[in-house]
Amino acid sequence: GQSLEQPSEVTAVEGAIVQINCTYQTSGFYGLSWYQQHDGGAPTFLSYNALDGLEETGRFSSFLSRSDSYGYLLLQELQMKDSASYFCAVSDSNYQLIWGAGTKLIIKP
């Protein structure tokens, strides 16, 4: 079957750096996406990696290793507003997005 694994919860301190990992097992792979969802809100797109390496967008970076079926989202200079759930999703060979269960990021002052 197809599956994505990510930690259910991560806790970090304001101003620090946190990494949220995602490992996947899917039939085919086109790319890895990350989404952010605040409580009561809609998920919003953060990043997409199709090739190995690091993609940086401001305080957020996303990494992919296709050979290891692994990726991560890196959040730097954490702010309280970054408290949210983060989902990874893989595009498989059927052009379907397979979703992880989400990681709740808790930020402490």
Next chain:
Amino acid sequence: KAGVTQTPRYLIKTRGQQVTLSCSPISGHRSVSWYQQTPGQGLQFLFEYFSETQRNKGNFPGRFSGRQFSNSRSEMNVSTLELGDSALYLCASSLFRAGDNTGELFFGEGSRLTVL
């Protein structure tokens, strides 16, 4: 440009009833995907419609159905409601197939269904 619009935002139904939810995608987007989200849970994929055809379907019973119109607007229907159907139903639109290109989906605010 206008975002993804879902209606109604909130609704309360009783067991056994049926419900229809509507989703208007971003103008020009041809793909509409539906997801169910329960408290503390991830996004459970229901189905995706692209150019009026169902392209993918998740593991939900036949009580869950959907359709897409020629203007890309989509509806999903749940018949014979059960208590466990209480959830936030999210709709997402994209220009191409959901898993194509950058895989970027644009989500609506959702329809929160409560079944009593």
